Amino acid sequence: MFKKLTQSIVNQLDPKGDLVPVCSILDHEHFRPLCLVRRKRRAIFHLSPCYKQTQYRLADVLLPGEGDKSTESLLPSPGGEASRQFTVTQSVTNSIDGNLGLHVEPTRIELKGVTSLAKEWTIKMEKRPVPVAKLEVLKEEREINVNHPFIQQLKKTHQNLYVIHETIEASEETSYKESTQAERSFMAQLYAKLRMKGSRVNNQSITIPKGCTLAFRAIPLAIKNGSWDLQYFPEATNRSCFVSDGMSQGKLGELEAEVKKNCQILSKLPSDLSIVFLEAIKAVMRDRNLFQELSQKMEAVLDEGGCCELKTDSPGLKDLLSSFESSPRIHLLSWAEAISYTLDALDELMEDQLLLLLESLEEKIVPKQLKLVKSILEQDQYRKGPSSIDHNLVSFTQEKEEELTIAIVEMSGVKLQKDGSVTCGEEAFSAVAALYVSLYVLNLLSNQD
Structure with a gap:
C-alpha cells in the first residue's frame, strides 16, 4: 500500500521529472537529506529510477575539515524558510459489473459479480531541500575518505554513489485507507483457486507517521583521489564515479x-x-x-x-x-x-496478477500469453487511439483460459476485447513491459513451448 501511495504522490507532483517514490515505509529513514544511496540497474519497466539504501550519510564518508564543520547545518529545519508545505488529495471510486462463464467438469457454472474499489486520502507534505550551493561549498572544505571500507567496496564493485539533496516528507500523521468489495466471485480470486461465493470485503489501511519520507531527489557523486563533485548532467558525460548507467528508450x-x-x-x-x-x-x-x-x-x-x-x-x-x-x-x-x-x-505487478500467472502456468498457456503481450507491445500506440491484434491470440480452447488471460492483461492497464481490439492507458507501456519480462522468464523456466 505504501508503494502505491508514494507512486501516486509522485505522479501528481512530478509525473515526468526526477522525483523518486520511497517504496517501503520500513526504509523511509534511510532516504532523508544527505543520505547516501546506490542506484539499481536501469530497466525499461521502471517508470522512475530505483535506489537502494546504504545505511550511510554523506558525513560518514567525509574526512574532517577545518573546524570540523558539521553537515547538519546544511539541513533545512522543519517549517523553515527553505521548506515548502502543500496538500495533495485523491479520491477514487470504481465499480465493475461483470459475468463469467467457467467450465468445471462435469458442469458449466455461470457466475456474476460486482467489484468496487474505493480509496480516499489527503496528506499534508513538506518539501525539504538542501541547497546545492551549500554542497558546492562543502566539497571544497571536506574531502572523501577514500580508505573508508564502504567507499573501497563501491570502487571494487564499480558502483555509483548518490546523495539525496531534497525530500518530500509527511508534515503530519496521516491514515491511508483502501477498500475493495466483491459480491459473488471476483475473477482474480476464482482463478487463484480461492473458490468463494457471496461477498468479500477487503479493507486495508496504513498510518504514515509525521516526518516520514515519501519521495526524494538524488544527485550522483564523482569521486577522484579524495575530491568529490556533483554530477549535474550524468547522462551527458563519462565523469561517473565508477560506472555509467544510461537511459532507456522504452521500445x-x-x-x-x-x-x-x-x-x-x-x-x-x-x-x-x-x-x-x-x-x-x-x-x-x-x-x-x-x-x-x-x-x-x-x-x-x-x-x-x-x-x-x-x-x-x-x-x-x-x-x-x-x-x-x-x-x-x-x-x-x-x-x-x-x-x-x-x-x-x-515487483511491478499486482499481487492478484501474480496469482493469475501461477494459474496460467498450471493451465500451460504462458507461451500464448507471451505472444499476446508481445503483440500488444508491437502496436506502439500508447498515446494513440484503439488498435487491434490478431484475434487468434485472444482465442483459447477453453473460455476459462481466455478470461484468465484477459484479466491478467487488463491489470496492466490494457483494455482487451475477445475480437482483438486493444486500448492502452497512457502509462501502460512500463506495466506491460514488466508483464512481458515475467511471462518470458516463466515460459523459459517451464519449457512450455
Missing part, C-alpha cells in the same frame, strides 16, 4: 535486448536446475516475505561479488540457494543478475 526492440542480456543465462540451465529456479520463483510469487528475502540474497551476491553466505530457513528457497553455493562463481553472478532482474519485473 520493444530495446526491451527484448534487455531481457536477452539479463535472462539468456537461464536458457542454458540443465533441466533439473530449471525446475529448482522455477519453484523458487513460484514460491516468492505467493509469499511476499520470501520475495523480500530472495531479493536481499541476490543483492548481497551482486554487491559482494559472490563472496557471501547463502543460508535460509525458508523451504521454498533452500534448493535454489544450495545450488548457488555449490556452483562456480561465474555462474553464481550471472544467475543472481537474472533472478534480480526477474524479481524487479515481478
